[in-house]
Amino acid sequence: MDLDVAAVQRGSPAWALRSLRLGRAPGPAPPETARASFRHLSGQNSGMVGRDVIPRILEQPKGSFFLFGPRGVGKSTWLRGAFPGAHRVDLLDEALYQSYLVDVAGFAGELRDLPRGSLVVVDEVQRLPMLLNEVHRHLEDRGLRFVLCGSSARKLKTAGTNLLAGRAARRYVHPFLPEELGSSFDLDTALRNGTLPVIWMAEDRGEALEAYAQLYLKEEVQAEALVRNLPGFPRFLPVAALFHGQVANVSGIARDAGAARTTVAAYLEILEDTLLAFRLPAYEIRLRVRERRHPKLYWADPGQRTASVTAFLAELESSSLFQPVALPSET
Numbered sequence: 001m002d003l004d005v006a007a008v009q010r011g012s013p014a015w016a017l018r019s020l021r022l023g024r025a026p027g028p029a030p031p032e033t034a035r036a037s038f039r040h041l042s043g044q045n046s047g048m049v050g051r052d053v054i055p056r057i058l059e060q061p062k063g064s065f066f067l068f069g070p071r072g073v074g075k076s077t078w079l080r081g082a083f084p085g086a087h088r089v090d091l092l093d094e095a096l097y098q099s100y101l102v103d104v105a106g107f108a109g110e111l112r113d114l115p116r117g118s119l120v121v122v123d124e125v126q127r128l129p130m131l132l133n134e135v136h137r138h139l140e141d142r143g144l145r146f147v148l149c150g151s152s153a154r155k156l157k158t159a160g161t162n163l164l165a166g167r168a169a170r171r172y173v174h175p176f177l178p179e180e181l182g183s184s185f186d187l188d189t190a191l192r193n194g195t196l197p198v199i200w201m202a203e204d205r206g207e208a209l210e211a212y213a214q215l216y217l218k219e220e221v222q223a224e225a226l227v228r229n230l231p232g233f234p235r236f237l238p239v240a241a242l243f244h245g246q247v248a249n250v251s252g253i254a255r256d257a258g259a260a261r262t263t264v265a266a267y268l269e270i271l272e273d274t275l276l277a278f279r280l281p282a283y284e285i286r287l288r289v290r291e292r293r294h295p296k297l298y299w300a301d302p303g304q305r306t307a308s309v310t311a312f313l314a315e316l317e318s319s320s321l322f323q324p325v326a327l328p329s330e331t
Contacts, residue, residue, distance in 0.1 A: 054180055061169040064139060064146040066125075069173035070275040070300055071151050071216050072198030078173065079121050079149060086119040086147070091127045100128055107131055111138045119145045126150040136164050154273035172275075175301045176200055194303020213307035221274055232259050236267045240277070240297065241308035248279055248297035268297070276304055 056078050069075045079086075089107070091097050100107050111120065111134060125131065125148040138144045148168065150156065156163065176195035178185045185195075193205045202208035221233070239257040254264040271277040277300060282293035299305040 054176065056173070057177060057180060058171065058173060061171065063169065064164070064167060065148070065169040065171055067147060067149045067171050067173060068153060068275060069151065070196070070304070071220070072196045072212065073173045073175060074197040075149050075151070075173050076123055077197070079123070079147060083119055083121055083147065086121045087114055089120065089122045091122065091124040097127060100131065104130060104134065108134045108138075111142075111144065114142075114144065117143045117145070119147070121147045121149065123149045124151065126152045126155045129155050132164065136167070139164070139167060152274045154270070157273070175303075191302050192306065194301040194306070196301050196303055199303050209303055209307050210310070212303075213310065221270060221276065232257070232263065233267060233270075235259065236264060237308045240268070240271065241299065241305045243297045244299050244305045246296060247294045249294050276300055 056074070058078065060082060067075055067079070076090075089096070089110070091100070114120070120135075122131065122135070132148075135146050135148065139146060146168065176185075176197060178190075181195070181200075189205070193199055193209055196212070199205055199208050199212060221237075236253070236257045236259060239253055243253060248268070250265050250268070251261055253268075254261045257264060259267075268277075268279070272279065277297060279295040279297055281295045284293065299308075
């Protein structure tokens with residue numbers, strides 16, 4: 001292989017340097033469609049409205065930490081602004097993902113080449129949980145600091161996954177808050193379309209929300225269901241959306257969705273694992289052996305809930321969207 005290695009290292013992108021490390025000539029760059037297959041909705045997700053930067057209310061831990069949030073919430077955008085000089089490993093780069101899937105030692109070699117104490121950002125770490133073993137080793141041996149970003153906790157919760165034994169804090173990124181949007185915040189728009197940056201920044205929010213539903217809610221989340229061999233997810237999704245802010249009685253949801261209770265329980269776990277929804281436990285005055293009160297189900301963003309319904313059912317009225325956040329009147 002006749003290569004000017006010094007010239008390549010001065011001007012080549014990361015994929016070329018990794019090819020050199022594996023002892024082969026760097027071929028053409030991976031196609032852009034493969035490199036950004038999951039990001040084509042995030043072109044407007046820049047953290048800006050017009051020319052004004054929207055600062056996020058998120059405190060940086062001093063050490064290593066996990067950063068979780070649903071797709072399109074602006075995790076990568078925030079990381080680029082907060083850590084501009086960090087060494088980045090983006091596992092949405094399909095060529096890079098495939099190379100680490102075949103040879104984890106390539107990731108270890110990349111970390112060894114960094115100076116001690118360097119900051120490393122690993123985006124979409126849930127795609128390759130086995131990398132966390134190398135993260136743990138280099139965190140201990142070489143003092144590297146890691147920011148581990150992910151949009152799903154399902155694979156990280158499996159048995160045997162190294163979660164760094166308390167060496168990394170956990171932080172969550174949420175959709176835009178009214179305090180972050182300031183004067184541009186509009187309650188009706190927020191209830192109708194939500195405040196996910198990928199939707200809020202879009203020129204046509206309705207079209208972006210429909211695309212989000214088709215790509216993320218229908219395909220990606222349904223892929224989580226297919227992994228577990230659970231059919232009938234499309235029937236469950238709009239029913240779960242209608243239970244937003246309501247008591248999540250699994251038996252009732254199963255009856256409305258026409259599915260088994262155990263299947264619906266697994267579907268709810270999928271929504272929670274992909275950070276699209278969460279359950280709020282009921283308050284109990286004293287502990288009881290048997291749980292008698294059911295938790296309430298909340299979607300992380302009103303737009304996600306609307307998209308789940310409108311992808312399969314007719315458009316909901318604004319009043320039903322506002323109900324979960326309305327305070328009861330005193331009598």
